[in-house]
Amino acid sequence: MTTSSVDGTGRGTIAIVSDVEPRFATAVVDAGGVVEPLSGDTRGLVWTSPSGEDELERVLAAYPAISWVQLPWAGVDAFSGLLRRHAGDGRTWTSAKGSYAGPVAEHALMLALALLRELPRRVRAGRWAHDELGRTLHGTHVVLVGGGGITVELLRLLEPFGVRATVVRRTDAAVPGAGRTVTSVGLVDALADADVVFVTAALTDGTRGMIGRDAFAAMPHGAVLVNVARGAIVDTDALLTALGSGRLGGAGLDVTDPEPLPPRHPLWTAPNCIVTPHVADTDAMTVPLFAERIGRNTRAFLGDGAFEGVIDLEAGY
Structure with a gap:
C-alpha cells in the first residue's frame, strides 16, 4: 500500500466505514490514497455503514479533522438533518448521484x-x-x-x-x-x-x-x-x-x-x-459503479481533478 501521496498532516488517509467491500479499499489505493482505521490522522471518510445519520454524526464529532465525506447513495434524504447542521462547516460532502x-x-x-x-x-x-x-x-x-x-x-x-x-x-x-x-x-x-x-x-x-x-x-x-x-x-x-x-x-x-x-x-x-422493491440498482450493479466514484473522488481529494457528486447542502441533494 503506497504512502507516497500522504504528507505529514495525513492528507491522504481515508477511512471506510463499514469496510466490508474490498473493491472500495482497492479504489482508494489505486487512486493514490491510504486506507486506515479511523484515527486522528483521518482526513477522508467513505461512509458505507447501514447506520443512519446519528452514527455518522458521532464519528464526525470524534474525528473533527475529516474534511471530505463520501456518502453511498444517490439520494441523501436519509442524512438531511445532519447535512443541514453541517452546512458551512468547510467539509466537502459528496454522494453517489449520477453513478447509478x-x-x-x-x-x-x-x-x-x-x-x-x-x-x-x-x-x-x-x-x-x-x-x-x-x-x-x-x-x-x-x-x-x-x-x-x-x-x-x-x-x-x-x-x-x-x-x-x-x-x-x-x-x-x-x-x-x-x-x-x-x-x-x-x-x-x-x-x-x-x-x-x-x-x-x-x-x-x-x-x-x-x-x-x-x-x-x-x-x-x-x-x-x-x-x-x-x-x-x-x-x-x-x-x-x-x-x-x-x-x-x-x-x-x-x-x-x-x-x-x-x-x-x-x-x-x-x-x-x-x-418492485427498490431494486432498480442492485448491489451487483452499484458496487462497481460506487467503487469508480470513490476512486475519482479520492484523486480529487489528493488534488487531481474535481470532486464528483458534490452535495449542495442548502438544496439538500
Whole structure:
C-alpha cells in the first residue's frame, strides 16, 4: 500500500466505514490514497455503514479533522438533518448521484413499457384473453420530473422512440435531449398532455408530495406514472384514488411511501400497478459503479481533478 501521496498532516488517509467491500479499499489505493482505521490522522471518510445519520454524526464529532465525506447513495434524504447542521462547516460532502443513473434509467424504461403494454393485467390473467389494449411509447409526450443523471440517461434511452420530452426541475436550464425544460412552477401545465410521467427527482422539502391530487388531475386520462426516485415525492393516497378511478392508466413504482410497502397494502392490488422493491440498482450493479466514484473522488481529494457528486447542502441533494 503506497504512502507516497500522504504528507505529514495525513492528507491522504481515508477511512471506510463499514469496510466490508474490498473493491472500495482497492479504489482508494489505486487512486493514490491510504486506507486506515479511523484515527486522528483521518482526513477522508467513505461512509458505507447501514447506520443512519446519528452514527455518522458521532464519528464526525470524534474525528473533527475529516474534511471530505463520501456518502453511498444517490439520494441523501436519509442524512438531511445532519447535512443541514453541517452546512458551512468547510467539509466537502459528496454522494453517489449520477453513478447509478444507467441501471435506474433502464428500470424506469422497463416499467413504462410494461404499463403501456398492459403487462400487470396480462401476467395475472391465468387464461388466454385476447383484446386490442396496449399502446406504444413511440411519439409520445414524456414528462420527466427531475433534471439529474437519471433523467439525462433516460432521455438517451428514449431517443429511438422519438418522444417529445419535457423536463421539470428547479431551474429552467436546458437538459440534453429534452425538447423543453420548465421550473417546478410549471409542473401542472407540463402534465396537461403527458402520456408518461417519470419521477427521478431528489426528495427535498420542495419535492415531497409534489405529485399529488392536483398533478393527477392535470394528467390526461390514461397517462402512466413511473417513480424510481423516492416514494414520498408521490402522494400515495392521491395515487390510489387516481388508479382506482381509472383516470391514471397505470403506475410503475420502484419506491413507495411507506417503504417497505407492507403486505396487503392496496398498492399491491391496485389496477395496472407494478411494484418492485427498490431494486432498480442492485448491489451487483452499484458496487462497481460506487467503487469508480470513490476512486475519482479520492484523486480529487489528493488534488487531481474535481470532486464528483458534490452535495449542495442548502438544496439538500
